[in-house]
Every structure is written in C-alpha cells, then in structure tokens.
Amino acid sequence: MNSFTDKAISIIKSIPEGQVMTYGQIARSAGNPHGARQVARLLHTMSKKHGLPWHRVINSKGEISLNGEGFETQKYLLEKEGIAFSSNSRINLTFYQYEFAYSE
C-alpha cells in the first residue's frame, strides 16, 4: 500500500455517501500535489475493478467533468445521495466537500 495509486484508491473508497472530493484534493492527500490527472486516469481505468465511488469525485470548480451520458449518470447518482446542484449544475464545495484526514 505505498504507491500513489494505492493511496489514491483507498482515499477514494473512504469518501462518505453524500459528500465529494476533488481530483486535486485526492492527489494532494495521496502525496502528489500534481497528481490530479493521474486520479482522473485511475478513476477511468480502475473504478469497476475496485468498486470505487467514482461519482463522488468532481473538479475543483465544483463541476462534473464528464460529458453526455456520463454527466447525466454522475449527476443522478449524486442527487440520489442528497447532493444539491445549483442552476449552473455546480456543487457547493464548502458544503459538500469531504475533509479527508489521515487516520494513521
């Protein structure tokens, strides 16, 4: 459990229902401030295999980063967990962002 990817995966798994984290926040928590794109990549390739709550990860602007069908699916899943979207389809991070903290 040492690589950036392993840490990121365990962090993503810890996001509680009804809360979100951003790509950059996960990357920083996993030890690489510049790893946001790697987080995006691993979500894309490993979500299914690891059963990740991929829909609880959004970008730093509070937006869903998918297009088309993916966008609709993610928005639906988040709303189902009680997360509200503003009229411009954004999420209030101050309210819904999970403050990840290491538990040793």
Add this chain to the structure above:
DNA sequence: GCCATGGCTAGTA
C-alpha cells in the same frame, strides 16, 4: 501514450 485537471493569463465589462 493516456487522462474525468488545475492554475494562470488575457481580455472583457
């Protein structure tokens, strides 16, 4: 080579 980012500038109002 791939990626579902993010930060910063320019350029508007």
Add this chain to the structure above:
DNA sequence: GCCATGGCTAGTA
C-alpha cells in the same frame, strides 16, 4: 481558453 505535468494500466509479444 491555453498548456505544462506525471504515474502507470491494459493489452500485446
């Protein structure tokens, strides 16, 4: 709206 950035999976040989 542009572009620098970086760790590594999936799939072939």
